[in-house]
Amino acid sequence: MKTAIIAKSAKTTSAAGEGRSNETETLLVGLDWGTNTSCLMAAAKGSSESKVSFKEQIPTVVGYAAESVLHRVLPNEAKVLFGADAIKHKLYLKLVRPLQGGVIGDVASARDFAQHLRERLGAGDREVRAVIGMPASSDMSAREDARAAVQGVFHKVIFVPEPFLAALGYRDESRLADSKYQDPVMNSLYIDIGAGSTDVCLVQGHYPTVEDQLSVPFAGDAVDQIILDGILAAYPDCGLNLARVREIKEKHSFVLAGDTSQPAIATVMVGGKARKLDVTDQVGAGCEALLQKVFELSRDLIARADPDSVSELLQNVIVTGGGSLIKGFGVALQAKLVEEGFENPRVRVLGENYKDYVAKGALKAARQAKDRQWQNLIG
Amino acid sequence: MVLDTTASTQASNPRFLWNEIVRWTFEACILRKEGKEDKVAFLLQERLPSLIRSWSARSGLKPDACREQLRSLFNRVQESVELGFIQRRLIVDEVCARLAGRLPGSGVSKPAPAASVGLRRRVPFDNVPDMLDALAEAEFEAEGERILPVRSALAPTARIFAGEPVPQVALSA
Numbered sequence: 007m008k009t010a011i012i013a014k015s016a017k018t019t020s021a022a023g024e025g026r027s028n029e030t031e032t033l034l035v036g037l038d039w040g041t042n043t044s045c046l047m048a049a050a051k052g053s054s055e056s057k058v059s060f061k062e063q064i065p066t067v068v069g070y071a072a073e074s075v076l077h078r079v080l081p082n083e084a085k086v087l088f089g090a091d092a093i094k095h096k097l098y099l100k101l102v103r104p105l106q107g108g109v110i111g112d113v114a115s116a117r118d119f120a121q122h123l124r125e126r127l128g129a130g131d132r133e134v135r136a137v138i139g140m141p142a143s144s145d146m147s148a149r150e151d152a153r154a155a156v157q158g159v160f161h162k163v164i165f166v167p168e169p170f171l172a173a174l175g176y177r178d179e180s181r182l183a184d185s186k187y188q189d190p191v192m193n194s195l196y197i198d199i200g201a202g203s204t205d206v207c208l209v210q211g212h213y214p215t216v217e218d219q220l221s222v223p224f225a226g227d228a229v230d231q232i233i234l235d236g237i238l239a240a241y242p243d244c245g246l247n248l249a250r251v252r253e254i255k256e257k258h259s260f261v262l263a264g265d266t267s268q269p270a271i272a273t274v275m276v277g278g279k280a281r282k283l284d285v286t287d288q289v290g291a292g293c294e295a296l297l298q299k300v301f302e303l304s305r306d307l308i309a310r311a312d313p314d315s316v317s318e319l320l321q322n323v324i325v326t327g328g329g330s331l332i333k334g335f336g337v338a339l340q341a342k343l344v345e346e347g348f349e350n351p352r353v354r355v356l357g358e359n360y361k362d363y364v365a366k367g368a369l370k371a372a373r374q375a376k377d378r379q380w381q382n383l384i385g
Numbered sequence: 386m387v388l389d390t391t392a393s394t395q396a397s398n399p400r401f402l403w404n405e406i407v408r409w410t411f412e413a414c415i416l417r418k419e420g421k422e423d424k425v426a427f428l429l430q431e432r433l434p435s436l437i438r439s440w441s442a443r444s445g446l447k448p449d450a451c452r453e454q455l456r457s458l459f460n461r462v463q464e465s466v467e468l469g470f471i472q473r474r475l476i477v478d479e480v481c482a483r484l485a486g487r488l489p490g491s492g493v494s495k496p497a498p499a500a501s502v503g504l505r506r507r508v509p510f511d512n513v514p515d516m517l518d519a520l521a522e523a524e525f526e527a528e529g530e531r532i533l534p535v536r537s538a539l540a541p542t543a544r545i546f547a548g549e550p551v552p553q554v555a556l557s558a
Binding site for chain 2: 149167177212375379
């Protein structure tokens with residue numbers, strides 16, 4: 007799905023329409039390389055902050071055509087399809103998800119996907135520099151894998167923890183002079199619920215250090231597994247897999263008891279027949295487990311904050327990442343904080359836009375990075 | 386002769402106490418370099434004071450001499466840890482350069498994965514370039530830790546400092 011583009015000149019937005027004069031112009035890219043969906047934003051180096059020449063969200067999936075696939079089944083007889091196209095033709099493809107738990111799980115397909123992203127940018131011969139978001143808890147191996155995947159695709163890269171980028175992207179610098187604007191980086195608790203890990207960070211005017219953040223390897227993937235285990239225990243012959251469970255979760259996830267007034271009914275195929283299963287309890291159990299984990303991390307990190315800062319901090323609890331899309335999550339977390347005795351907390355959920363914020367923050371970082379700070383990947 | 390190695394005997398042995406002070410002073414300095422201030426605070430406020438009190442009471446040294454001995458230790462440990470990080474950086478640079486030169490783009494066997502790459506120092510939110518520098522430092526430290534853990538690199542120095550005041554105890558006895 008290609009989304010709104012703030013117009014820049016046609017010369018820099020379209021590969022086909024690109025003039026020779028722009029061939030050497032450096033293109034800056036902000037990339038949220040997500041396990042399920044990636045968000046890409048780009049702008050020419052030196053362009054004004056408000057100008058974004060390219061913006062797109064693409065499902066992070068690569069489909070490889072089977073040898074035996076019939077002619078004309080796949081568009082342009084493609085051997086490899088990406089994103090929505092791959093999902094659309096999944097019957098004829100071997101689908102591979104390059105990322106697992108927020109980090110590269112399969113370098114070869116990640117490389118193919120990165121090449122596809124580069125083609126989507128229509129950068130031609132221009133130098134492409136990308137700031138790429140990484141889970142806060144990722145280690146050096148994860149970075150090496152990511153670097154290997156984009157080697158030869160982007161010219162220069164910088165890897166930055168996603169919570170930093172989310173905060174950067176969420177901050178609206180144009181409103182800082184507005185006395186009514188509450189600067190979200192002055193005293194906030196950021197909760198980033200990804201696929202593989204949940205990261206909670208204190209952002210109090212500075213970027214979080216190792217002491218200002220807590221991470222656990224419990225997030226969307228773990229919720230999927232809990233839901234799958236629960237459904238298989240109740241319906242052993244339903245033949246569900248994790249991919250299908252993910253779809254069910256994305257449609258039905260919730261954490262508030264009130265939401266069970268609309269039960270989660272999943273349609274699955276058993277022996278070629280459609281069967282409707284009530285999976286309300288199982289989906290609820292998975293989401294509740296995540297809520298509890300997030301609550302515990304938040305409580306522990308709030309305890310580390312300067313006592314004088316806590317009152318304001320509680321007004322700025324910000325939930326981002328895929329987990330923030332769970333219905334009722336913000337309200338439920340707020341309720342749990344109140345139950346624990348925290349005074350008047352306010353939890354905000356970034357919701358559907360969260361991917362935009364990471365990519366936007368990455369693009370902001372790319373604009374401000376100095377030449378020496380880019381890691382060379384080509385020549 | 387039966388060697389008494391019980392905890393209570395160890396806890397009253399000035400050599401053991403000194404070695405513990407050396408050990409935890411090194412640890413505090415390393416943790417400070419790693420930006421783990423709450424752990425540093427625990428060591429400085431909880432663990433080291435009782436060790437220092439016990440050692441001072443049993444060392445046989447006068448209070449001024451104890452203070453001087455400790456001050457000297459703290460200074461030298463700080464310098465050693467600073468130097469250790471610099472040496473580790475130089476060694477890792479050299480090792481990486483040699484491996485890269487010898488085995489270009491190859492599957493050099495990877496050391497064990499390290500912990501996550503996080504900032505060790507505070508960077509104001511407005512300063513993106515400084516944040517990127519701090520991340521690069523953290524990445525380098527994580528890579529260095531993976532190739533040569535700083536605690537291993539500093540272990541020989543710590544062993545030199547251990548047992549140091551014993552001759553003085555002997556002299557004063």
